[in-house]
Amino acid sequence: MQADLRADLRADPRAPLPETVLILGIGNVLWADEGFGVRCVEELAETVALPAHVRLLDGGTQGLYLLPFLEEAQAMIIFDAIDFGLAPGTLKVLRDGEVPAFMGAKKMSLHQTGFQDVIATAELLGRAPERMVLIGCQPVELEDYGGSLRPAVAAQIAAAIEAARAQLGLWGIETRPGTTPCEGRADPSLTRAAYEAGRPSADEACRAGDARFFPDQEGL
Secondary structure (H helix, E strand, O other): OOHHHHHHOOOOOOOOOOOOEEEEEEOOOOEHHHHHHHHHHHHHHHHEEOOOOEEEEEEEOOHHHHHHHHHOOOEEEEEEEOOOOOOOOOEEEEEOOHHHHHHHHOOOOHHHHHHHHHHHHHHHOOOOOOEEEEEEEOOOOOOOEOEOOOHHHHOOHHHHHHHHHHHHHHOOOOOEEOOOOOEOOOOHHHOHHHHHHOOOOOOOOOOOOOHHHOOOOOOO
């Protein structure tokens, strides 16, 4: 794990260990690197066995529909693509009060605005997770409808999962190789392997709009 990530993962020895944990991936797999969070929970589900009190959820872009899941969790780990203003592909960890504050200040898409509202609503109701950890990756490309993760972002999935497992360990939660059911997973055709293998070429499917409406821009 990157040294700066290890420094960001910490636990308060005075705080009780969480009894319920939510691991949440949010984002839109149809917009290139915005799918980072969803791809993280997908990979986690396929490679790591988690205990029964850890809930794994593909939150996609569901917004306020995620509120009941937050209300039931004492601790939460979130995977998402975040504009940190850093070099593309950089992985960074935020904690607790930094999470809603940063998502509100650095919005890249509507799903982040929606999720900030989810956290704010849970806090207003007094039912927000007591501990929050955001594992975010600086995107390379977002303006590619139907696009896949860029290599620099895809390469950080393993490190993001390692960071999540390390945080779970600090909360007294053991993980091991295996699989875990993931709630909310999309149709199998949208899994990363199937999605990337089935994507038409740029010649077959326009990436940026109908060329007939951009007469002065070749190659669209």
